[in-house]
Amino acid sequence: MSWTEMALNGRILVVDDAMENVQILHAALQDEQEVLFALDGARALELARTQHPDLILVDAVMPDIDGYAVCQLLRAAPETRDIPVIFVTALKTPEDETRALEAGAADFITKPVNAAVVRARVRTQLTVKRQADALRALTLTDPLTGVANRRAFDERLEAEWRRCARAGLPVALILVDVDHFKAYNDHYGHQGGDACLVQVAAALRRGAGRTHDLVTRYGGEEFAILLPQLDTLGAEGVAHRLLEELAQLDLPHAASPTAPHITVSMGLCSMVPREGQGHEALFAAADALLYQAKAGGRNQYRMADDAASIAAR
Numbered sequence: 001m002s003w004t005e006m007a008l009n010g011r012i013l014v015v016d017d018a019m020e021n022v023q024i025l026h027a028a029l030q031d032e033q034e035v036l037f038a039l040d041g042a043r044a045l046e047l048a049r050t051q052h053p054d055l056i057l058v059d060a061v062m063p064d065i066d067g068y069a070v071c072q073l074l075r076a077a078p079e080t081r082d083i084p085v086i087f088v089t090a091l092k093t094p095e096d097e098t099r100a101l102e103a104g105a106a107d108f109i110t111k112p113v114n115a116a117v118v119r120a121r122v123r124t125q126l127t128v129k130r131q132a133d134a135l136r137a138l139t140l141t142d143p144l145t146g147v148a149n150r151r152a153f154d155e156r157l158e159a160e161w162r163r164c165a166r167a168g169l170p171v172a173l174i175l176v177d178v179d180h181f182k183a184y185n186d187h188y189g190h191q192g193g194d195a196c197l198v199q200v201a202a203a204l205r206r207g208a209g210r211t212h213d214l215v216t217r218y219g220g221e222e223f224a225i226l227l228p229q230l231d232t233l234g235a236e237g238v239a240h241r242l243l244e245e246l247a248q249l250d251l252p253h254a255a256s257p258t259a260p261h262i263t264v265s266m267g268l269c270s271m272v273p274r275e276g277q278g279h280e281a282l283f284a285a286a287d288a289l290l291y292q293a294k295a296g297g298r299n300q301y302r303m304a305d306d307a308a309s310i311a312a313r
Helices: 019-029 041-051 067-076 096-103 117-137 150-167 181-207 232-249 282-295
Strands: 009-015 034-038 057-059 083-091 107-110 170-178 214-219 220-228 264-271 300-303 309-311
Touching: 009 019, 009 041, 019 034, 019 117, 034 041, 041 057, 041 067, 057 067, 057 117, 067 083, 067 096, 083 096, 083 117, 096 107, 107 117, 107 150, 150 170, 150 214, 150 220, 150 282, 170 181, 170 232, 170 282, 181 214, 181 232, 220 232, 232 264, 232 300, 264 282, 282 300
Parallel strands: 009 034, 009 057, 057 083, 083 107, 264 300
Antiparallel strands: 170 220, 170 264, 214 220, 300 309
């Protein structure tokens, strides 16, 4: 991505209690960016959580929740703390700017605004954010398979658990273990084992097809698939697709006592987070079910509700 591309086509949230100010900023940015707006701090925080803007422009002086408090609350929440904030305000003193920067602002623009200056400052912050996002993505990606790594899984599980707890929605988890992978490595060599994991990860990504599902290489030949807003039956549907994708892959495994091709064992469950309940319970349940699937002969999954096993097709 070029520097110019990094600075364009962002999602910008404008927060100001005066509609005329919102309209001025919208007019300045609409040709280069997607512009959302909020007329108060509470609505701004809601849109920041649900719409994931790339950048927020906020007025300092607003009723109820002012810009300083909005910025501090954004910085305090894991799901919004990386969104840069520019103050756009009629306040002009060095003390006002210092207070904004101490609250976590990335920049400070005084009113009345100059459209060219606003566009330039927005482009700069978008470029910085996208560079930071790209670097962060490298730290959250498994270098072999290209899926998320364990750090990414831990962060995402924490965020989805909190979000679904607020909304009263379920979170589903599938733990996947490649059957007899040590025997595969011994027979085909470690390069063959690496190639196998790359293909298995790609099959899992195809099976978990929603954009907000997260496929993770949790460690070695173990994968974890996080499925926000899915109940147990929904997760079972994903498990069926995973088995179908792996069956179509038809990777030979001459050393497997289970089947002549690569198979997996899975444990899956879903929970609606309750107040005071940590996500450790979800992971522990899926892990216990995975153990049951392996102990029951592998090449199958076990579910939380009836612990039924279903052979891979």
